Amino acid sequence: MRKVSKWDGPYLIQFKDADILPELLSNRKLRETIDVIHADSNGKNYRVYSKINDKKLQQLIVKELGLTTNQVQVTYTKLYTFV
Numbered sequence: 001m002r003k004v005s006k007w008d009g010p011y012l013i014q015f016k017d018a019d020i021l022p023e024l025l026s027n028r029k030l031r032e033t034i035d036v037i038h039a040d041s042n043g044k045n046y047r048v049y050s051k052i053n054d055k056k057l058q059q060l061i062v063k064e065l066g067l068t069t070n071q072v073q074v075t076y077t078k079l080y081t082f083v
Contacts, residue, residue, distance in 0.1 A: 009048060009050050010049055010076075010077050011048050011075065012046070012073075012074070013072065013073070014072070014073045014075075015072055016073070017070065017071050018067065024046060029060065030060065033057065034046075034048040054075060058074040061074070
């Protein structure tokens with residue numbers, strides 16, 4: 001039986017067309033929902049694990065940071081397995 005983890009992902013969060021890049025981790029609700037694996041130096045891309053799926057995560061980011069759905073993209077990124 002597969003053990004269900006409370007964290008799903010990894011997901012790639014990308015910000016685009018935002019006049020000012022939001023500080024993702026300055027929001028308490030987002031900090032409680034995601035675990036950042038990597039953030040690039042320009043603040044536009046984050047690789048995270050999340051307690052919610054990609055669609056719900058995008059909706060939460062849009063709501064909490066006052067963005068439009070065109071300004072944030074959340075996609076599932078599969079980890080590669082080598083044989």
